[in-house]
Amino acid sequence: MIEILDVSKAYPNGVHALNHVKLKIDDGEFVYVIGATGSGKSTLIKILNGEIVPDEGLVIVNGTDVGALKHRKVPYYRRNIGCVFQDYRLLPTLTVFENIAFALEVLGMSKKEIRKRVRDVLELVDLKDKERCYPNELSGGQQQRVTIGRAIANRPQVLIADEPTGNLDPEKSLEIIKLLEKINETFNTTILMVTHDIVLVEKFKKRTITLDHGYVVHDSFKGGYKSV
Numbered sequence: 001m002i003e004i005l006d007v008s009k010a011y012p013n014g015v016h017a018l019n020h021v022k023l024k025i026d027d028g029e030f031v032y033v034i035g036a037t038g039s040g041k042s043t044l045i046k047i048l049n050g051e052i053v054p055d056e057g058l059v060i061v062n063g064t065d066v067g068a069l070k071h072r073k074v075p076y077y078r079r080n081i082g083c084v085f086q087d088y089r090l091l092p093t094l095t096v097f098e099n100i101a102f103a104l105e106v107l108g109m110s111k112k113e114i115r116k117r118v119r120d121v122l123e124l125v126d127l128k129d130k131e132r133c134y135p136n137e138l139s140g141g142q143q144q145r146v147t148i149g150r151a152i153a154n155r156p157q158v159l160i161a162d163e164p165t166g167n168l169d170p171e172k173s174l175e176i177i178k179l180l181e182k183i184n185e186t187f188n189t190t191i192l193m194v195t196h197d198i199v200l201v202e203k204f205k206k207r208t209i210t211l212d213h214g215y216v217v218h219d220s221f222k223g224g225y226k227s228v
Ligand SMILES: Nc1ncnc2c1ncn2[C@@H]1O[C@H](COP(=O)(O)OP(=O)(O)OP(=O)(O)O)[C@@H](O)[C@H]1O
Pocket: 011, 012, 013, 015, 016, 017, 035, 036, 037, 038, 039, 040, 041, 042, 043, 044
């Protein structure tokens, strides 16, 4: 479970990026985070993955007090948080197979386990026939599917996707959201997806949290809308 308890964050330039944010997200939920540019969405994600520490309040992810983590413990915490970004961030000199395998090698998995896991992941993201390709030989949608595969290869409990469809056309965006839904259903992974794509939000209805100037101004909670 993710608990964000009265979290505020201001940057040194005086911008209050988050103000008294309170949210509770259950295991296995699929949640959109929306809001205008500068409303605090990325700051919320950075606080969740331990990149920045809140000035006030607590962030508890699966029992871990993220803000209190020692610097050297953050990489271990992040093993449980898969991250996907708009700009894919694949390693250009590694094949699709190697990109996903690399994420598992650093966790110390055996070669045999890695091979099996990568094959399973490639099947899930429907890219078995592309395992020997390099990222620049793939379309944007395919690259994003590899990134998602890499992010979930070690079965994290939480997947954070920051504008995963930002560079894709509507058809490819649809594929990505369906893949995220499949991951959510197959592994019960909690998914937080930051998006500007209101068409997707309207079409694939899910709990939607709206930020405005660092405040949660709306939270549609499991179907019915509740204001905060
Ligand atoms: N490192 C930083 N230093 C100073 N101000 C920052 C920093 N990062 C973000 N901000 C400011 O904090 C506010 C929230 O930024 P944030 O990046 O969280 O918004 P966002 O909703 O993710 O925006 P976008 O949709 O454009 O990505 C903005 O006013 C932004 O200018």
